Structures are given as structure tokens and as C-alpha cells.
Amino acid sequence: MRENPGFPFTRHGLELASMSLSPIPVDAEGLNIDYGFQHEPNTDLVVVTPGQQAPLGPTLSLARRLRLLDWAAKEGAWVLEDDYLSELQLTARAAPALASLDRGQHVIHIGSFSKTTSPALRLGFVVAPLPLVSRFAELAACLAPSPWLSVQLGMAQFMHDGHYMRILRRMKRLYVGQRDALLKCLDERAFETTTAGLSLLVRLPDGVSDISIARALLEFGLGPAPLSPWYASPASARSGLLLAVATSPERNLVNSCDRLREVIRRYT
Numbered sequence: 001m002r003e004n005p006g007f008p009f010t011r012h013g014l015e016l017a018s019m020s021l022s023p024i025p026v027d028a029e030g031l032n033i034d035y036g037f038q039h040e041p042n043t044d045l046v047v048v049t050p051g052q053q054a055p056l057g058p059t060l061s062l063a064r065r066l067r068l069l070d071w072a073a074k075e076g077a078w079v080l081e082d083d084y085l086s087e088l089q090l091t092a093r094a095a096p097a098l099a100s101l102d103r104g105q106h107v108i109h110i111g112s113f114s115k116t117t118s119p120a121l122r123l124g125f126v127v128a129p130l131p132l133v134s135r136f137a138e139l140a141a142c143l144a145p146s147p148w149l150s151v152q153l154g155m156a157q158f159m160h161d162g163h164y165m166r167i168l169r170r171m172k173r174l175y176v177g178q179r180d181a182l183l184k185c186l187d188e189r190a191f192e193t194t195t196a197g198l199s200l201l202v203r204l205p206d207g208v209s210d211i212s213i214a215r216a217l218l219e220f221g222l223g224p225a226p227l228s229p230w231y232a233s234p235a236s237a238r239s240g241l242l243l244a245v246a247t248s249p250e251r252n253l254v255n256s257c258d259r260l261r262e263v264i265r266r267y268t
């Protein structure tokens with residue numbers, strides 16, 4: 001089972017691994033696991049972004065977390081937790097990782113320093129239940145070499161010395177400021193907007209091509225991600241634009257929002 005909508009590269013990666021994927025809807029409590037269990041009772045793996053669902057943003061509720069873990073324990077199944085945003089929760093305190101509730105039984109936790117520090121590091125980590133560790137080590141060594149040992153040790157020291165927590169706090173403050181400025185600018189132009197993780201989601205009427213709008217916006221140096229490719233099939237896709245808070249223009253924000261409105265108007 002995987003989230004629908006969900007991260008397109010995850011879908012592609014699982015397909016490359018020849019897995020048969022069941023897209024499961026997402027609502028205000030995150031992945032709708034009851035729907036999933038009802039429609040896909042023979043699932044071996046659930047892939048989920050419990051912290052802040054990608055791309056819509058809700059946090060997986062505690063009730064659903066407990067049911068998911070209970071199910072995994074009963075079925076001997078695995079849950080892949082993609083914790084891509086880690087502590088970067090702008091609207092509240094970040095929820096504890098699902099893996100912390102599970103205590104090394106059925107959750108495979110994937111973390112990344114891409115959003116919290118820099119994607120240029122290409123540094124991430126997996127916390128796997130003990131029976132899977134050697135298999136993961138084998139595959140990781142085979143698929144992609146890890147970054148230089150100096151980068152890994154540097155990050156470990158960075159965390160140990162408390163710099164990582166400081167960076168997280170600083171980035172959070174910076175991003176909250178950028179999000180609020182962007183939100184205000186969009187509100188003033190009467191966009192229907194919701195906060196979704198580190199993005200703002202601008203909803204578009206269904207049937208409007210968010211891909212064409214995103215392409216047209218490139219001409220103005222604006223690169224929002226269209227929402228529809230995150231859905232499993234065009235039939236279930238909703239239309240929208242995900243505006244990244246982290247790369248929101250600091251200067252000319254007003255101009256950029258005007259351009260956005262202009263281009264959207266052309267297509268709606």
C-alpha cells in the first residue's frame with residue numbers, strides 16, 4: 001500500500017523493484033489505513049510519510065499509527081516510514097517518528113538531511129529492524145556508494161555538538177517567515193491555499209492542466225511543482241500547484257504572485 005497522492009519517485013522506485021502497488025487515499029488524518037486494510041487485506045508493505053504527508057501535509061493521527069503498528073505486528077508485515085522533513089514542521093512541534101512507537105519491530109525508518117541541511121550532501125540514513133540490517137547493508141553497498149566517510153563523520157560531530165538542532169531552529173524560523181509572507185501575498189490575491197509540509201498548495205479547478213501552468217511559469221523563473229503527477233492515475237488526480245516555501249522568492253514576491261495569478265487565469 002502507498003499513499004495517493006504520494007511522492008512520484010517512491011512510486012517509480014517501488015515499481016522498479018517489481019512491487020505491485022495499491023494507491024490508498026489520504027485524508028485529514030493522513031493515510032486512510034482502514035480503507036487500505038479493507039481493500040488490500042493481503043498487503044506486505046505499507047509506505048507512508050507519517051510526519052507530514054507528501055504532498056498534502058497532514059500528520060498521521062495517533063489512532064491510525066497505533067492501528068497500523070498493531071496490524072504490522074499481527075501480519076508480520078513491514079511499514080516504510082519516509083521521514084523526509086524530520087523536525088521541519090512549521091505549524092506545530094513535529095510528531096515523534098512512527099519508529100519510536102514501534103521500537104525496532106516492523107518499521108523501517110528512512111531519514112534524510114536533504115531538507116534540513118542541504119540536498120548537496122546526498123546524505124540520508126535508514127533505521128531498520130535488526131533482522132533486516134544485513135540485507136540493507138548489502139543492497140546499499142551494491143546500489144549506491146555512501147558519501148565520503150568524512151561527510152558522515154562530519155555530520156555525526158555536527159549533531160553531537162548541537163549545531164544540527166541550532167540549524168533546525170534557525171531554518172524553521174526562516175521558513176515560517178517565508179511561508180507567512182507567501183501566504184499573505186496569495187491570500188491577497190484570493191487563492192485557495194493550504195499549508196502542506198514545506199509547501200503551500202494552491203488548488204486549481206479539476207480538469208485544469210497544472211502541468212501546463214507549471215511549464216508556463218518557468219518562463220518567469222518560477223518553478224512550482226504540479227500536484228497531479230503525485231496521484232497514482234490521471235483519473236484520481238486533483239489539480240494544483242505546490243509552491244516550495246524554502247525557495248520562495250525573497251525579492252519581488254509581489255511580482256511573482258502577480259505572474260502566478262496571470263498565468264493561472266490564462267488556463268482557467
Ligand SMILES: Cc1ncc(COP(=O)(O)O)c(C=O)c1O
Binds near residue numbers: 007049054119123124
Ligand atoms: C516525500 C519525499 N521522500 C523522499 C525525498 C527524497 O529526499 P532525498 O533528497 O534525501 O533523496 C523527498 C524529496 O523531496 C520527498 O519529497
